[in-house]
Amino acid sequence: MAAGNEVAPAEYIQHHLINLTFGLHPENGWSIARTAEQASDMGFWAIHLDTMGWSLGMGFLFIWLFRKVGNAATTGVPGTLQSIIEVTFEFIENLTRSTFHNVNPIIGPLALTLFVWILMMNTLKIIPVDYLPGVFEKVGVDQMKIVPTTDLNATFGMALGVFILVLYYNFKIKGAGGFAKELSLKPFNHWALIPFNLLLEVVALLVQPFSLAMRLFGNMFAGEVIFILIALLPFWAIWLLDVPWAIFHILIVTLQAFIFTVLSVVYLNAAHERH
Template sequence: MAAGTSADYIRHHLQNLVYGNHPELGWKFADNAIEAREMGFMAVNVDTLGWSIAMGILFLGIFRFVATRVTKEGVPGGLQNAVEMLLEFSETVVKDSFHGRNPVIAPLALTIFVWILLMNALDLVPVDYIPTIAHALGADYFKIVPTTDPNVTVGLALGVFILILYYSFKIKGPIGFSKELAFTPFNHWLAIPFNLFLEILGLLTKPLSLALRLFGNMYAGEVIFILIALLPFWVQWTLSVPWAIFHILVITLQAFIFMVLTVVYLSAAHESHEGPATPP
């Protein structure tokens, strides 16, 4: 673990375990933040990638385990009840927010909510536990909350953005999608340049807002946990427990918001808006 000032402690806990191609040293793990930045685009945040995959496997494993042991007679167990509640919850959100017909949307909404929720929940693990174990195993840096890494939140948002574009072109067609951009919100030929500016800007801000909202809230929560860890032991328990209880709401709410906005954006991609055939 890093020793030194409070600033060193904070920097240490906010630094990822980075593996990449250093200009002079070849492929290696970064020893500091400056060296990690020098690795450029080819650098990989190993901890972020590992925990993201682990939470995805945990999600799939739990749901597969329940699906193969589902009970229709008698009283189902607590895990089956929890999974069924999540399924019903995601289906309700899709029914309320999605106005098209697409069998992919409900499973996508469920996957987004549960996966992000599991990644966010890692923020409730005390900040020194996993880094201490990682340090004993030889890793100087090790973050465990994937959603505090903008690479993850931007990646999720870009995935949603690609789906928005895909369904916009598939449902509306290239001409229909172009008309929507050109004749919304003002249905007039003279307003096309202004409409294009507004619509393209709005389209691009969707993934940006998704990514920054999730990252900002989770990163701020992690920083607060780190600051609490700098306080005396008895003060830590006084502050960390109430903050952890409140943070349960934060991590759930952020997963819910990401899911709902995804469904809303994809619903808009399935709606058709035709522009005028001739100038009014």
């Protein structure tokens, strides 16, 4: 679907903000939603096929790319791709060493995976908003959102994965009793203030996945909306605004991947700390 005189602006915007949703509709049974109303009627028993497909695609691309470069790595003068990956690896290694002050061999690979995977998903935003959806529309797929991080389901899924690890290491390292004491005796170490401490600490703990998910989603979704609004402008204005915004957005997509990774490592480091 292209902008311009073919469709109304409101319809154009709504079209680009609807995921390719497959689920159980009360009236249509198992089907693909054609409108936002149909998608909302599916409720819990639905899946965003485009979000899942592009997320998995970027994940497999990440694994294939790093494995290929790792197998072909040379001690001589590295190629461009090897240099980029080595710089990325060293950057995440230094980040992990400066942020995580305990011993856990999983944290480094986890940080590298989060940063590169989120960066690759975010970078899909640089592709013009009408290009790939237009290609899929020609083969009969009406809705196609290619940036998984503009879907709250994707960002919450990653955030919940990190949060599960936070809970796991809290219980593993501190034990159930130690974790309970940490929640009930901080910041005020007095039995009379246990209810107040619990309220503060439980809220602070539950805020972690929300802060991770909402920050990434909010920035990526806002950027997507701006790209869509630019696409509604006349042709000359699109090139005048779209290119500078895309260049500026390269910084945004990198920064958001970095923030998600740093906060994840910080939360996991806190889970390893004994108080």
